[in-house]
Structures are given as structure tokens and as C-alpha cells.
Amino acid sequence: MATKIEEILSAKVESGENAYLWLQSAAGDCILWPTKDASENEDSADEIGRWQLTVDEANALIETGEVDEVE
Structure with a gap:
């Protein structure tokens, strides 16, 4: 699992290169x-x-470097 x-x-990978995390x-x-604009x-x-x-x-997610924006 x-x-x-x-x-x-x-x-994120499956969602394509424009995906925005x-x-x-x-919280x-x-x-x-799907995109930064959508967010x-x-x-x-x-x-x-x-x-x-x-x-x-x-x-742990932040440490991967894959998060596009952290608040």
C-alpha cells in the first residue's frame, strides 16, 4: 500500500506538467x-x-520539493 x-x-505526475500542488x-x-490559475x-x-x-x-511532502506553494 x-x-x-x-x-x-x-x-501530481499523472496530472501533467502544469499540475499545481x-x-x-x-492545517x-x-x-x-490542474494549473496554478485553477488554484x-x-x-x-x-x-x-x-x-x-x-x-x-x-x-515530508515539503522536503520532496514537489510542493508548488506552501502557506
């Missing part, structure tokens, strides 16, 4: 968007995936 981090990173680290809210509209209909992360998971 893949870890949540592996699942997120795999989803956003993380609100304090652990992680959202994968700015914050229309949940456009999101590809959403995960709730623990502090340790959020830190």
Missing part, C-alpha cells in the same frame, strides 16, 4: 490543481485531489 505522500506525488501546512490541507479561483470543482496531512506528513 502506497503512503499518502507517494499517492500525492503519483497523482498547494499545501496549507498548519495540513493539501490540494492538487487561484479556488473552485473546488477544478481540484484533482485533496488530502488531509499530519504535521509530519506535511513536512
Whole structure:
């Protein structure tokens, strides 16, 4: 079984080169968007995936270098 981090990173790769990964680290809210522009509209209909992360998971995801924006 893949870890949540592996699942997120795999989803980002599968979503293409324009996929945009956003993380609100304090709350652990992680959202994968099809593009950066889609993330700015914050229309949940456009999101590809959403995960709730623990502090340790959020830190591990940040360490991968694949998060496009951290708040």
C-alpha cells in the first residue's frame, strides 16, 4: 500500500506538467490543481485531489520539493 505522500506525488505526475500542488501546512490541507490559475479561483470543482496531512506528513511532502506553494 502506497503512503499518502507517494499517492500525492503519483497523482501530481499523472496530472501533467502544469499540475499545481498547494499545501496549507498548519492545517495540513493539501490540494492538487490542474494549473496554478485553477488554484487561484479556488473552485473546488477544478481540484484533482485533496488530502488531509499530519504535521509530519506535511513536512515530508515539503522536503520532496514537489510542493508548488506552501502557506
